[in-house]
Amino acid sequence: MKIALDAMGGDFGPSNIVGGAAMALKEYRHIERLFLVGDTPQIEAELKKLKCNDRRIEIVHATQVVDMCDRAVDAVRRKKDSSVSRAVDLVKKGDATAIVSAGHTGAAVAATTIKLRTLPGVDRPGIAAVIPSETNVFVLIDAGANSDPRPEHMLQYAIMGSVYSRHVLRYKKPSVGLMSIGDEDMKGSDLTKEVFKMLKQSDLNFRGNIEGHDLFADPVEVVVCDGFVGNVILKTCESIGDAIFNWLKHELMKSGARMAGAYLARNAFKTIKKKVNYEEYGGMPLLGVNGICIIAHGASTPKAIKNALRVAAESIEHQVNPHIVEEVSRHHEKAASLEPALQ
C-alpha cells in the first residue's frame, strides 16, 4: 500500500512527522511506498538525523504550508503548493491510496473534499474519532469536519460510523446513539430532533438519545453528533483526563506516604494513562471522501504519527469506502421505497 504523509503539518513541524514515518516503516512491512510531502531540505535533514534511508520513502517537494490561522477553503484555493494539497494530489492521481495529515484539520477536510469529492450518496464527510471507554472503544462522528450539518448529513455520519465500527473495530451490530441533552425521545435541539426521526426510521441499531454521562458509563458503539459538539467532546475528554492526572500527581507529592503509595501503584497509573493517551489511537479517519484521509492530532508525537499510518493502513485493508458506498446506497433505496408509503 502507498500512503502520502503531509510532512509539514502539526504543531512541531517535520521532526515528529518524519520520526513517525521512520517508526512506521520499521514496524509495518506492508507499506510499499511512503510519500513525505513538504520542504525537501527540511525532510532530508530529519531523515539524516534519524539515519533513515528506507527505500520506500519518496520525498515530494511542496513549497507552502497551511498556517493554523488560514481559512480552510482559502488555503486550498490560494496555497496550491501546500504540503497538504500536494499530498491529496498524490491520491487524486492514484499514486497513493491514503493521505495522513496532522496539520490544519479544516484544510485537510477542504482539500480532500474539493479534490477527491465525496463518495456516491454522501453529501459531507465526517471525522470519526475512536475513543476508549472502560469496557470498549466507541466511534464519535463527526468530531469536527462540519460544524453546521443538515439532518441528512448526520444520518450519513451514523451510517458511516456503523460501517467503520463493524468492519474495522469488529462490532457485529454496532449500537448507535444520538448525542443529545436528555434520554427522552423528544429532547434535544431543533437539529437533533430531526435527526432522531431519521435514525428511528433507518435500519441502524439505533438506541435513541444519549447524554454526556452515558458516554463512558453506558457506552454505545457509535455516537452521532454535529462536528461542533463532537470536537468539543473530543477536546474536553483530553483536557479533563489530563487535568485529573495532574491534580492527582500534585496530591500524591504532598507526603512521603502518598509518594510511597504512588510508587507501589505506579503500574495501575501507567495502564490508565496508556488507555486514555491519544497517541495510541493515532489518527481519525475522515469518512465519506472518495479516498482515504486520516486526520492526526496537531500535537502528534512520532508514535502518534506511526499509529495514524496504521489507521490509514487499516482503512485500506478493511475496504471501508466500498462498504460505505454499499450501505449508503442501501439506505437511500430503503428511504425511497418508504416515501410513497408516507404520502
Add this chain to the structure above:
Amino acid sequence: MKIALDAMGGDFGPSNIVGGAAMALKEYRHIERLFLVGDTPQIEAELKKLKCNDRRIEIVHATQVVDMCDRAVDAVRRKKDSSVSRAVDLVKKGDATAIVSAGHTGAAVAATTIKLRTLPGVDRPGIAAVIPSETNVFVLIDAGANSDPRPEHMLQYAIMGSVYSRHVLRYKKPSVGLMSIGDEDMKGSDLTKEVFKMLKQSDLNFRGNIEGHDLFADPVEVVVCDGFVGNVILKTCESIGDAIFNWLKHELMKSGARMAGAYLARNAFKTIKKKVNYEEYGGMPLLGVNGICIIAHGASTPKAIKNALRVAAESIEHQVNPHIVEEVSRHHEKAASLEPALQ
C-alpha cells in the same frame, strides 16, 4: 430569607430532598422559612423519619409531579398543580425569594420563565454551572436552558456569567471565553462566529475563542456556549471523571502491592474526588429570570440539596439579579451608542 424547595423533583423522590432540607436548616441559620412543596403525606413521612420538626418548615401541598418524559412547556400548562409550578408560584406571590428544584430541568426553566418572566433587558435565561479546574472554578453558561439560542442570547449569557463570577465567586474582572472549535478568531459554527463579533465589541474581558482542551488546562473564568453544547460538556465532565476513577480502582485491585499503594495514597484520591464531586457545588443558578431559581442535579443526594440551598442563599445575599439588570442595561446603552457610528 425564604426559599421554596420542590420536594418531589429528582431521581429519588422526596427522601433525598427532604433530607437535604433538614441538613440545610441545621447549618444555615439565616434561612427563615423553607417551603417544602409537594405531596404532604410523603413529605411528612420523610420529616418524621428524620425526626425533623424545625418550625421554619412549611409544607405546601401539590398534587402533581412533572415526569421526565413530559414536555417542558406542556408540563407547565397542563400540570398546574405540580410541585415545581407551585414552588414558582410562591416566588411569584412574594412568599419566597428563591426556588430550588432537582426535577425536570426544562420544566423548572419553563415555569420560572413563564410565571416570573425574565429580567429587564434579558431575552432568555441561561443555566450557570460552576465547574472546578485545578487552580480555580469557572462558570459555564448556558449549561442547558436553551438548546437553540440566538447570538444576542449568548451575549446576554456572557454578561450574566460575568456578573455571577464577579459578585458570587469574587473574580475581579472575569475573563470570558467563547467555546469553539479552534482558537483562531474566524473558527467556529455560524452561531459562534456571530457571537464572537458581539463579544469583541462588548466591554467584557473577552479572551476570544477557547477549545475543549483549554477548559482545564488554561481556564477562563466564564465559558459561554449554547445550552446544547454546555449540557454536553457538563455531563461529559461528570462521566469521564467517574470513568477514570472506576478504571483506576479496577487497576488498583489487581495486585497486593497496588492495593497497599492505594491505601497509602488514599487521602490524595479523596481530595480529588471531593473536588470533582458535583455534590459540593449543589446547584446551578438559572440566570436572567426575575426571581432566583436554582437547578439541582437530578441524582442529588441530601448533601447536594443542602448545597443547592446554599447557592440559593448566596444568590440572594449577593444581589445577583439587580447587578444583572444594571450590567445588561449598560451594555444595551453602549450598543445603542455604537450603532450610529457603525452605519
